[in-house]
Amino acid sequence: MGADASLESTTAPERRASRLSLGFGGLTVVSGLVIVAAVDSLPLVYQYLPLVATVVLFGLPHGAVDHLVLPRARNNPITARSLAFVGLLYLVVGASYAVVWFVAPAAAFALFILVTLFHWGQGDVYALLEFVDADHLETRASRVLALFVRGGLPMLVPLVAFPDQYAFVAETLIGLFDPAGAAALEPVFEPTARALVGVGFGVLVVLSLALGYYRADTLEPWLIDAGETLGLVAFFAVVPPILAIGLYFALWHSIRHILRTLLVDGPAIAALATGNDLAALGRFARDAAPLTAGALVVLGGLALLVPQTPATVPGVAALYLVCIAVLTLPHVVVVSLLDLEQRIWTVD
Template sequence: MTATPSRSEGSLGRSDASGARRRAGRLSLGFGAATILAGLALVAAVDSLPLVYQYLPLVATVVVFGLPHGAVDHLVLPRARNDPVTSRSMVAVGVLYLVVGTSYAAVWFLAPAFAFALFILVTLFHWGQGDVYALFAFTRDGTYLESRTARALALVVRGGLPMLVPLVAFPEQYAFVAGTLIGLFDPAAAAALEPIFEPAVRATVGLGFGALVVASLALGYRRTGNALEPWLIDVAETLGLVAFFALVPPILAIGLYFALWHSVRHVLRTLLVDDPAVEALADGNDLAALGRFARDAAPLTVAALAVLGGLGLLVPRTPATVPDVAALYLVCIAVLTLPHVVVVSLLDLEQRVWGPP
């Protein structure tokens, strides 16, 4: 797959786009390595981290990475198309969030166990989607992940690492988190998920997913051509994340990963369709680029905080503990993620992430 600039790539067609892309790639890899090393180092240094501290990365990054990373959805598609941002385009995204987000919120109230299962599946898809773009845009050499099959397999593997490895390695904590989210609406409903945590089911998930990891990396190797660097990056990240999610308690692991891996990569992606941010990245002025993002994301970050507050007033069981508050935040993230996935999927189409080689 070639890296030919086009109108659909927005700012990536600029003469300084290659420098911005390289800078974004270095930042992506740097934050990724820091995420894995920080989690593994913490586990090695501390025998047992109290539960309340495991929630700290997730809670502390609510207004830094968590909510803001999707708060420029009203801007990314016009920018990727090199079109002006109009009131019509912003209203369209607003209606999308209102209809899809409200509908999914209703599912949490009516069938919370099903809503939780859907959250896991949507997150698996979306986090895998984000990493496919990173492999496609930040490390591609013209051949890696060339086929749709390779990209689809990479999506399942990269999204499955944070969603499935903790299920196999930490079933008790996984069940606890599921219970806290579902318990905000109907504590008894969590019993519907108990079969998922049975040893036989987890063993099947572990073996099946392990086979997919091997298949993905093997297929990637076959498609490397003469350039091994993209494949070696994929191997290092994939195996590093296997160790990360197998050894780091899932509450802590997800908090670190969501903020410093997934959110950072999506922010970098949004910067690459913003002309002034592209120029700043190409010049090595990361703070200027991030400052533009922070300004653009601020209004809808405030709106997302209002959604979080509204959910806190509406849930049948008022959050009273740190796990309850974190659960409420995750439900809010779930409600906002579904329309966000629609926007990112349209962005994938604009940037030909799933296009023909």
């Protein structure tokens, strides 16, 4: 944990964060499965609702405190130098990746999937270690395996279960820059390729859970890990991917990262310790507001620059996802530095 989070007084906030993390995780899976069970065929426009409706609630804000988290984790003051570092990181890395979308959109989409797999996986490794005390992830290799399994669930299971919708999403993102560009990815959606992905990833899931069970000193953390993993397998295998990703991004990944940022912020820790979740979240919202507004400016700029102006809900959602992609790459760098600071990949 960060410097503040290592103090004895953070025990109660960590427990509160753990309960919120698990609660919202359960809500993600249950809500998606209930929607699918209750509605025979949900119109496409409604499947986009969770993604679009949470743009300024969770989507853009969850990474909008990147300029604060590293100093807070190190118990250092926020300085012009620390702010300039993150600003320059976003400018150089984000802008460079934006250029890739314009010159090689199919490659940019593939990179987006890989980066998201890594990032969502690293977010869940943190949650398992810090919120669940997963002692079965005692080695660096087991944590790397958990990263690929947890990140692969939202990125690979829909590829196997819903290839047509997956291809549609790829076409809408790539089509903003090159209407014919998605053809380069067609081999990925062929039955043979998907079968290889399904078998290979299935082996990794089984291996991760089996090794975790073998290494677990206490069974409860492993049961939580196994329950979440298998629940997500069912979730992404049954819930249409546009709806599933919208729910997962907002209620699972973003919430867990927001909780992580709260646990390196002294006043937020104090609020969580007294059960005042609204005060903690209010502080986060205040801190995230400036860069959330900045992200909206980036979104507006992309809307003006893309060759194909989006005129439909899928097109607008695609533009938003491209914006998220551009912002995610520098965000991953910050989170990876935070991982190092909090010794997520250090084993005793």
